Amino acid sequence: MAASTSTLNVPSLNPKLSSSLSISSPAQFSISSLSLRAAHGRGSRRFVVLATGGLDAKPTVLVAEKLGAAGLDLLKEFANVDCSYNLSPEELNTKISLCDALIVRSGTKVSREVFESSGGRLKVVGRAGVGIDNVDLAAATEHGCLVVNAPTANTVAAAEHGIALLAAMARNVAQADASVKAGKWLRNKYVGVSLVGKTLAVMGFGKVGTEVARRAKGLGMHVIAHDPYAPADRARAIGVELVTFDEAIATADFISLHMPLTPTTSKMLNDETFGKMKKGVRIVNVARGGVIDEEALVRALDSGIVAQAALDVFTKEPPSPESKLVQHENVIVTPHLGASTVEAQEGVAIEIAEAVVGALKGELASTAVNAPMVPAEVLSELKPYVILAEKLGRLAVQLVTGGSGVKSVKVTYASARAPDDLDTRVLRAMITKGIIEPISSVFVNLVNADFTAKQRGVRITEERILLDGSPEAPLDSIQVQIANVESKFASAISDTGEIRVEGRVKDGVPHLTRVGSFEVDVSLEGSIILCRQVDQPGMIGKVGSILGQENVNVSFMSVGRIAPRKQAVMAIGVDDQPSKESLQRIGEIPAVEEIVFLKL
Ligand SMILES: NC(=O)C1=CN([C@@H]2O[C@H](COP(=O)(O)OP(=O)(O)OC[C@H]3O[C@@H](n4cnc5c(N)ncnc54)[C@H](O)[C@@H]3O)[C@@H](O)[C@H]2O)C=CC1
Ligand SMILES: O=C(O)C(=O)COP(=O)(O)O
Secondary structure, eight states, rough: OOOOOOEEEEEOOOTOOOOOOOOOOOOOOOOOOOOOOOOOOTTTTEEEEBBBBBBOOOOEEOSSOOOOHHHHHHHHHHHEEOOOOOOOOOHHHHHHOOEEEEETTTSSSSSHHHHHHHHTOOOOOEEEESOOTTTTHHHHTTTTTTEOOOOSTTTHHHHHHHHHHHHHHHHHHHHHHHHHEEEETTTTTOOOOOTOOOOOEEOSSSSHHHHHHHHHHHOEEEEEEEEESHHHHHHHHHOEEEHHHHHHHHHSSSSEEOOOTTTTTOOOOHHHHTTTTTTEEEEEEEEGGGBBBBBHHHHHHHHTSSEEEESSOSSSSOOOOOHHHHHHTTTEEEOOOTSSSHHHHHHHHHHHHHHHHHHHHHEEETTSSSOOOOOOHHHHHHHHHHHHHHHHHHHHHHHOTTTSOOOOOEEEESSOOOGGOOOOOOHHHHHHHHHHGGGGSOOOOOTHHHHHHHHHTTTTEEEEEEEESSSSOOOSEEEEEEESSSSSSSGGTTTTTTTTEEEEETEEEEEEEEETTEEEEEEEESEEEEEEEOTTTTHHHHHHHHHHHTOOEEEEEEEEEEETTEEEEEEESSSSSHHHHHHHHHHOOOOOOOEEEEEE
């Protein structure tokens, strides 16, 4: 065996987070094992597992903003659906404690208070659209609440609205319409500008930006784009040149904004950047109001740097009717209509309903926003190891003497796979779940595992042992060690002083294969009794008959010994929980030196 090791520290999900965690047991869900069903095919999308287990009762989904009928029908097949629109923040906070999922659009602020008020019941927030800037993602993660969005169904609608605003702005459609309706006929006042041959800078070359670029090229515009993360070949493929931010804004006749609102993009267009633009530039914003410093835009419009602006989105929605920006004669506005086509709303509703229902079932969520993305095929391959990982965590922590405090956990994966060919994030999350859930009321899942470990001061390090041999199976064994603690089962302490348990997957079933320095072999189903004894004939019979008298079914027994007639550890798999008296009677067998019952 060639051993090479590397240590990975658990990364923080968000180093800026401080705050307290207030999760109580989930009201309606029993979270037991991971459910890893294949998701409906979505090309090359990546997937994430939310949580686990079956539902004890029909979940409740609160739909807080208008959602297309097809999506509502899908939700109703699986859940109780409460459509309550225009809730005040207080009303939302009150209602949320009775809900397992919440669906919103851009008009509802899903704040930290919402997660705190949910009492741990809220498992999924579905954003029926793209932008998730109205959801407090850090708070969602801390509370183990998955956030999913519907990222594809409104792309074309948003792009078409961007083009509609571009053309309407260039030809003064809105102002001219209002003036004709007011009885005027001002043909000279509303002379516009042409689009053909003009340079359009698409800022944010993602899904919407790309569709806008495609359409603008069809209108004969010269299209450039700025996006620090977009691949140049995707831009080249449709004849668009990727340029720097400064180059884009300095050369553009028209600028169309399509980036998300993030701390980096907030007020990206401001006094300084307006100052670098070509005089008379025209701006379209169907992204988010916050990417423009709105007061600076008013100044730029007044000074003529910006000739016109067409805005679908605002920093505060709805904006004040007295807003100088909204009332500016060179500005046209729409009330956040980018995604509002019949087709897009039906599509978004179906996309989000499928995502929310899937996530509530513990299936793979393809559009998770706040959890590690793990490909479906990787998850399905790791499935038995995921179960093994959680059970090893549960076993290891139950071996710790109460009050010892678990601070340092080392996980060792032995595998013939190259290190970057083995994604251990799900395994680490499940070990964390196994370790933390039995000793707290915190519900741990893939969303909050790293955060919860960090918050509780549990440092989990991972180590790889690279084995020779076939990398066909992802793993040979997983070992969990807890350092600097005392054990209620002294034999679980390894020669190096840590509690140590190790397991493998055999024929698809997780097995416990080592406790401390003793090799055992017991399948990790039901529960386990571990006894240390002096190896001698008749022990299995004695223990078996005590359990038999109480009708406790033994599924498996295995003895690991140092040498014949020396100390041995017997691992007994049981389907039912033996009584205290039976465990005491086993402990009183003269050869038995210590005994512990472990619930899986
Ligand atoms: N008005 C409306 O009703 C709608 C508005 N939207 C908004 O449009 C935005 C874009 O949507 P999609 O294209 O679907 O998202 P997307 O995620 O496909 O594209 C966003 C692009 O912005 C880029 N980006 C990130 N930071 C940037 C920066 N500092 N400078 C330039 N580019 C940057 C990203 O690399 C990405 O390519 C959404 O975040 C949402 O806020 C989307 C749909 C409807
Ligand atoms: O999808 C987005 O990001 C949008 O801005 C659409 O918002 P809406 O769902 O129409 O409130």
